[in-house]
Structures are given as C-alpha cells and as structure tokens.
Amino acid sequence: MEKEFKVPPVSFASVGNPAGQNLQNRRVPIPPFQPNSGIPFMSFDIGSAAVSTSSGPIYSGPGIGGGGSVNFDDEEPLLDELGIHPDQIWSKIRSVLNPFRVNHTVHKDSDLSGPILLYMAFCLFQLLAGKIQFGVILGWIVVSSIFLYVVFNMLAGRTGNLDLHTCTSVVGYSMLPVVIFSAISLFLPQGGFFGLAIAAVFVLWATRASTGLVVSLTDGGDEHRGLIAYACFLIYTLFSLLVIF
C-alpha cells in the first residue's frame, strides 16, 4: 500500500552564496552564557596564594569560590587534606629497604598511600615488560592481605590485634623488593630456573620484612613467627610468579 506523506519542501543552499550569510539565516544567534550574578565570584591572584609549608614544592590547587566565606588562605594544603605525607612514605620505604633490620617504629601508623604508590610502580614495570596486569595485581593484593589477616588473627587467638588496614599497609610496603625485582627482571633473560633463583632472594627479603613488621606491630604474633613467615612467603612467591613468567 502506498501512502502519501506530506514532506516539507527541502531547499538546498545554492553553491554561489557566501556561507556566512546562510548560516546566519539558519541559526538564531544565541547570547553568550551569563552566569548567575547572585553567586559572588572570588577572583584570586596566583602570586598571593598561600603555599603549603610542609609539603615542599607541591603546589596546592586553586580554591574555587563558592559560598564566599571560605578564605583561600585558610585552606589546608591538598596533600595534608588527603592524608598523604610524602616524607613519611619515604621513610617507611627506606625502612623496608634494609633487609636485615627493619625499623618498625616508623610503621606505627599505617597508611595506604605508600602501598598504592608501590602498586603503581609495580604495574608500571610490568607494563614495560609487556604485561597489562593492573587489575590482577590489585586483586591479588586485596586477597592476600585478607588471607594474612585471617591467618594471623586465627593463630594469635584472642591476643591478636591485627586489623585489616595495618595488614594491607604491611603487605603493601613489603612489596618493595618485588617491585625492585620486576624492575631488574626487565634486563634479565625471561623465564626458567634462572628467574626462580633470583626471585628467591627477593622473596626472602620481602618475607623477612613483612614478618618482622607484622610481629613487631601487633601483640600476639611472637610465638607464631615461623608460621606467619610461611604465609608471607607464599604471598610474595605468588607475586614473583607474575614477574618471572
């Protein structure tokens, strides 16, 4: 069945006309957007902005004026507000760097920003090796910290007081040897027994660091040191498998 549709006539612009004229014919000029003048807009001068004193060269972002009563000079520096303290992270990383004597006093307050930094570094080195494993590594870190948390608290019984935040922090910081191993393995021949032999050194380093931290940061771990060490050993062997193969 054929139906007749009423179609509005279509007229194409002829080629000879200048384009600007036609465009103006077609489009209604829209006035530029006027912001609501009720909100006071604080103009700021970069030179006079308060620079954070504790975070060194990191520049805190410009304040957005809204509401009018928050003075830009009174705001905390961004890193402090986020709870990231770079010097603390650096001192914690340095403490793990020495495999024979881990300084556990700096790890008293756990934080997760250092582990995230080490995680990004690990993923970056794996990316350089051609393996895109961001999700895998994050998932494994979460699972292994839950595993260590369960094992430690079950072993220590009522006297154990490891909480998940501290556990993840310890597991994350002790990943430093694995990160170094993944950086080194970019220059080594791939796979095989050779990789396993080199991995053993780094895994033992990571195990020693994490066991020392866990036992010294919590109460009930002293008589189960060997048992906890084996759990940590399994965790870091898993990560080193990602690096070797």
Next chain:
Amino acid sequence: MYNNVRPQLGVPQFQPQLPTSSQPNVFGNAFNAAGSGLIRGGLGAYGEKIFGSSSEYVQSNITRYFSDPQYYFQVNDHYVKNKLKVVLFPFLHRGHWTRITEPVGGRLSYKPPIYDINAPDLYIPLMAFGTYVVLAGISLGLRGKFSPEALNWLFIKGMVGWCMQTALLKLTLLSLGSGEAPLLDIVAYAGYTFAGMSLAALGKIISGYSYYVLMPWFCLCMGIFLVKTMKRVLFAEVRSYDSSKHHYLLLFIALAQFPLFMWLGNITVNWFI
C-alpha cells in the same frame, strides 16, 4: 560431645556450649577471637540481624555444622613439624592414633592441637593448599603456560579436589549412620592431602621422573593416614560396630586416593587433560 571447647588461653571469657545456644551470633563470637574492631563490629551487627530473629532449630544446626574455627588454629611450630611427619610418613608414627579427650564443663571434648598430635588443625591444610597452588603455578610457568587466569583455574581445581575429598569422607561416615563429626574436622582431614600433593608437585618441578615415584608413594601414605584416622573417628562415632562394612569402606577410602591424586597431580589448564 563434639562441641569443641573454646580456647582457654588464660582469658576468663569461657562460655559453655549449649545445644540451643544462648549466644545469638556464633560467627560473631568465633571472630571475636580474631580481636579486630572491623570484623567484630561488622559481623557482630550482621550476626544480630541474621541469627537474632531466626528459629532455634536453625541456630542449633549452624552451631552443629560450624564448630569454632579458632580451635583448629591453636598450633605451634612443634606441632606443625610433627604433624607433617605423621601425615607424610604415617607408618613411622609409633604412638597411638586416638585423640585425647578432656572433660570440660560437664561434657567431653577434645584437646586442642597444641596438646595432642592426633587432633586435626586447619593451618596445615590451608598452607599446604597454598603451597600446592603456587607450585602448580611454577610448573605451569616452566612449561610456558602461565597466566593469572591459569592460576585462578588451578585454585578452583584445587578447591574442587578438596571438596571431593571432604565429600568422600563425609559420605563414608554418613553411610555408616553417623553424621555427627564436625564438618571442620572432616575438612581438615581432607586438606592434609595437599601436603603430600605439594611434595609431589615439587618433585615434578625438580625432575620429571621423580614425580612418578613420589606421587604413588604419597598417595599410599595419605591412604594409610586416612584409614587410621577414620578408623578412630568411626570408633568414636558409630553406634553399631559392623566390622566388615567398616573395613570395606576404609579400603574404599584408601583406594579412592589414587584417582584423586592422579587428577590433582596432572597440572594443566583443563579439567582432565
């Protein structure tokens, strides 16, 4: 009889086990021993919600099926070393195989693993399972087939093997008319296979031929261990002592170890091949 005593590590919080338990959240109390604010707060709240309004029948069933997991983690170095020797070389165990009972709070319960070499624990099975997964991953990697998804697959395969072993033991017990052994006991006995399996996998990595010697050897050892253990469990559990049926079932358990070990030892990314 099988309500395991709570750990008496000098803490005066002993709660007697009643069948219709007055504590509404068994899981909350089990994780109280974990001593963590996070778990205690969260799980305690959920425990109140889940168990507070349920019937007593469900409560008593849950208490029956999931005995306190803390009991199985009271281990130390000495226990772990000797238990591994018992599991891997059961014919060298000179002592008796029965678990030591002690009367606690009016009912008979078993001593925790620190004091009794024959008590099951969950630390060794858990660690042995982890070791098996890691070693299987290494052996896959040396063949060039490693990937994180392959490791997930190995994990699942190992869990299925563990569940099948548990089911085997549990069905044997059920077929003799007694289902009262705590589930976590059976899970622990089943998990000891991974200790022998890990050593066989290690042998496979080091030299391909030693695997064909080690695997039947540990299979046999595991069979002996299970037979000896289940015999004591059957003695303690089953009312009527039907000797020949017992012995056939024990023999079946020992023989069923062979296909299980062959399946677990064949480390690939597929189900069977």
